[in-house]
Amino acid sequence: MTSTTDDVSSLSRTAIPQRRVVRERSVRRGRLGVAVALMAVCALGAVALFGYVSRTQPYLAVARDVPVGAQLTAADLVTVHLNPDPGIASVSSNRIQAVVGKYTSVALLPGTLLNAGALVDKPFPGPGDQVVGLSLKAGQMPSTPLRPGATVLLVSTEEATQDKPTAAAPTIRATVVHVIAGARDGTATVSVAVRESDGPVVARLAAQGRLVLTLTAGN
Incomplete structure (x- = not known):
């Protein structure tokens, strides 16, 4: 009888581990903090998006x-x-x-x-016009950028011959159609529209590298 009583007393003195209880108020505060942080992030994103759209x-x-x-x-x-x-x-x-x-x-x-x-402003090539491609180097065209529609003069550097010792170098009026910058600085391929009767002459001089392109006033 005494042994049983001592066992009970011994058990009563042994510490029984208690389950940790998380307070409900602390959980709610944690969730509220996360929600506030998410709202702040969304607000900043909206401001950034609005700024991006407003700049377009x-x-x-x-x-x-x-x-x-x-x-x-x-x-x-x-x-x-x-x-x-x-x-x-x-x-x-x-x-x-x-x-x-x-x-x-x-x-x-x-x-x-x-x-x-x-x-x-004007259609081209127009009736009676031909488009000729010119491969020009630095010195054969102005440094000013050429724009489609610009009026230019094609001046021949053809040397005088025995057949035409006093012939003046032909000057042909043309309109720039398209410009493609070359692989080397100062070079370009320029497509120009000329009168149909001038097309063969321009093509021959261009193949010989005997053309200089000049801009006219107003371009």
């Missing part, structure tokens, strides 16, 4: 294939919103009335930004 500007892009020499219509264009970049030639959408009706000096591809340099 409407520009004109090509909606479908437009061949070279075609007259541009409003159906050929679409408005896109982009961040302005001074390094990219682009046309603002508010200038659509100014570009519709002009003619393309190069083929326009869908999805590309419209470049004002690819448009001219």
Whole structure:
């Protein structure tokens, strides 16, 4: 009897581990902190997105294939919103009335930004015109950038011969159609429109490298 009582007393003195209880108030505070942090992140993201969108500007892009020499219509264009970049030639959408009706000096591809340099006021090649490609080096053309539609003079550097000792070097008026910068600095391939009667002469002189291109006043 005494042994049983001693065992019970011994058990009562043994520490029974208690389960740790997390207070409900602490859990709620933790969840509330996480929610506040998420709201702050979302707010910052919204501000950044709004700032990005507010900086975009409407520009004109090509909606479908437009061949070279075609007259541009409003159906050929679409408005896109982009961040302005001074390094990219682009046309603002508010200038659509100014570009519709002009003619393309190069083929326009869908999805590309419209470049004002690819448009001219008059159709070309016009009736009775021919387009001739000129491979020009530095010294055969001005350092001023050539733009499609610009009026130029093609001056021959052909040397006098016994047959034509006093013949003056021919000067031919032409219109720039397209310009492609060469692999070397100062070189370019320039396509020009000339009268049909001048086409063979220009082609022959160009093949011999005996042409100099000069800009006329107003370009």
